[in-house]
Amino acid sequence: MMAVDQMLERAGLKATRQRTVIVRALERSGRPVTAQALHARLGRSGNAPGLATIYRTLQALEQAGYARTFPAGEGELSYKLCNPGHHHHLICERCGLVVEIPSCEVEEWAGEVARRRGFTLSAHQADVFGLCPQCAGGARVRV
Ligand SMILES: [Zn+2]
Ligand SMILES: [Zn+2]
Ligand SMILES: [Zn+2]
16 A cells, blocks of 8 residues: 555545545545544544545545445445545445455457447456455344
8 A cells, every 4th residue: 555645636626634644544444434424533633634535535545446445325425535446346235345366257248249249348347245254253143
């Protein structure tokens, strides 16, 4: 992971103390978080960034390819810092854990699907949903 101020500058943002706090909180989280949740979390410390600053920072990071969004229900989006390179995700539907899959095993299939319908492949996206080992294990214990 690159330095926080470098990441912010590449996203077109000045690396202010508040924006650095936002990125550090994202880094610590590991799981995708909504702007609202981040605001609530940071609100407890003094001089915390406002919700508008949090939204703008998250959106700039996403546009620059440093963060990905995940649906968080009711039209909300949650954000997670991500490697800018092409990759996929395994997402736990119960606890929200996101595991990065750095290798791409979809490219060939996506190209074939596109070709068969006369499309030229330019990009694809694929995330895999399910239960993480911990959540699946917990379910088994309860049964
Ligand atoms: Zn990712
Ligand atoms: Zn889980
Ligand atoms: Zn891929």
